[in-house]
Amino acid sequence: MKIIVAEFAEETNSFSPIIADRGHFTPWMSATSKKEIHGFADVLAENGYETFFGPMYRAESSGKVDHAVVEEFLSDLRKCIAEKGPVGAVCLALHGATQTTEVDDGCGYIIKTVKKEYGVPVAVSFDLHANVTDCIFTEADAVAGYQTYPHRDQYNTGRRSASQLVRLLSGKKEYAAKVSVPMIAPASGYTTDNGPLSELYKRAKGLLEDGTLLDFTMFQVQPWLDVRECNAVVYIRAADPETARNTALSLGQDLSGMGEFMQPQLDSYEAIIKALEENKTGKPVIVSDFSDSPNAGSVGDDVKILKYMLENGLQYRCAFIVNDPEAVKKAFKTGIDGKAVFRIGGGIDPANKTSVEVEAVVESLHSGRYVPNGPALNGFELSIGKSAVLRAGNFDILVCNHMCITGDLMLYRHFGIEPTQFQMAIVKANTSFRLVYTPIAGKILVVDTGCPSTADLKSLPWTRIPKDSMFPWVEIKKTYKAAEHLMEKAV
Ligand SMILES: [Zn+2]
Known part of the structure; x- marks a missing residue:
């Protein structure tokens, strides 16, 4: 047969x-x-x-x-x-x-x-x-x-x-x-x-x-x-x-x-500052920006945490990743070692209006191909599309077209960003990242930036789900x- x-x-x-x-x-x-x-x-x-x-x-x-x-x-x-x-x-x-x-x-x-x-x-x-x-x-x-x-x-x-x-x-x-x-x-x-x-x-x-x-x-x-x-x-x-x-x-x-x-234990934006100030482990603070996780169907274009860091003048050495095709194009036009003002973030999801303007040097340019080595897709050749690392002061920002398997360390490492050399790194993943990030993290924070995979499920514009009979809209524990x-x- x-x-x-x-x-x-x-x-x-x-x-x-x-x-x-x-x-x-x-x-x-x-x-x-x-x-x-x-x-x-x-x-x-x-x-x-x-x-x-x-x-x-x-x-x-x-x-x-x-x-x-x-x-x-x-x-x-x-x-x-x-x-x-x-x-x-x-x-x-x-x-x-x-x-x-x-x-x-x-x-x-x-x-x-x-x-x-x-x-x-x-x-x-x-x-x-x-x-x-x-x-x-x-x-x-x-x-x-x-x-x-x-x-x-x-x-x-x-x-x-x-x-x-x-x-x-x-x-x-x-x-x-x-x-x-x-x-x-x-x-x-x-x-x-x-x-x-x-x-x-x-x-x-x-x-x-x-x-x-x-x-x-x-x-x-x-x-x-x-x-x-x-x-x-x-x-x-x-x-x-x-x-x-x-x-x-x-x-x-x-x-x-x-x-x-x-339900996740969520951390505030202020907790990021506190964690950075108090972290004496020599390992980075890892911040899960899970609500913008492409693993969960979000578009990965959110920069609210980057914006918060800039607005508060925080000078810690930080790694960010953002899907931003326009910033990538500009980086390629500017060339390696070139300096330019980049507008980053909010470029894909029409509902996301947050962006930041930074002056940055183009640190490196990439085809986008990479091979994850974590448990999710170990050994699979993937591509995040054309991409670039921008250095804005102490911040390294990997801008790309479509980041994928975001819980994998190679997503940073392959593009020249070694998370263990940073004081903080943003990871746009829900839970998958914990397997490989926990051993290298001084502390892990979980911050909800309100994107399409938010933990605040009730805040989303549902039209079809039967809210009248489901948790979290209805407490089913006693009646189920x-x-x-x-x-x-x-x-
Ligand atoms: Zn799953």
Whole structure:
């Protein structure tokens, strides 16, 4: 039996002004690290199935996906199956939480279309921040999402979904249960490494290790997704229906009480000054400017922290990064060692009006290609587009076209900015950065600059999400009954 493995990955921030068109999607390949697609392929090969790779569409987080891209992906998938098939199953590495210009549930649409056209089992993998809808639960035969945040189990997630598929193809009966919890929490407010959510994960992992469960994922839907059906989801696989159902109900019920504990501890702008004054560690203060994180679909053009530093005459040695195509153009025109006045920031998101004017020397110019070495996309060649390092007094400002994988140290290092040589560095990421930045940081601050991936979810201009029944608009802790949000099926 032949099985196709393909990928369609994009996480939508409904508040981003950038529509993800075909140009946003590229196949990202790495010579050194394995991802979901390799996990699928390895397990299938180990079990004697012939696999082949289909279309690979992967994009950074952004706004909605142009629906035509989804149709193009499906058309490529059909061509590939027509050429190399027929197939006995389809494996799709998806991100989840993909809204298109036409449908709220882009992944559900893809799965349903494939299922309808080929009538074979469909196995999918997701990010932990996927929005697992009723449609996805009904249509997909195998579902696995990351169990780590910061994410570092991409390969194993592909393996887990493929393992579910292999069991299904071998005729073993198993059961899936899903409990939805109508809540969203800011991605900077929790990890699976410590805190209340990690305790819930430990409990579920214990059930996996002692053989009670066959698999589980607890999806924390990415919280800037303005769609009608939007939930955190507990997804369970077990050998009998009672275990699947009861575990999903128990974990879902407990998750429903955690919203208030999954909020980030935010620092003020003043705390930056205090941290810089008091820091005697010899290591830099790292400031997470998470609300402008391109990893979470924001555009990365915000300079409120830089502005604050300038206005307060702070002379600390600081590193900044900003998406600003106009500043890059000017840097290339000015040339290395040239001096000019640059207006930086607020150049992409029409809602962002903050910019600063600085006199700076062009320190270096770059093609923008770089290879991250952190756990997110280790070994993948990426590009932030043409870019330049501007030196304005004690500040080094990396201006670029589209920064990506912002939690990776190489995003600075490759362009000649060594964070450990600075007193402060801005990182535009929610949580992913902690894995590599914690060891080099004297202190980590978390400052909300009010951009599209803000932790102040209520401040955003929601139009579709059902606020009348969801946390944080409604305190669901006392009223939520998991049994009212249960779906189950035999697989
Ligand atoms: Zn994620």
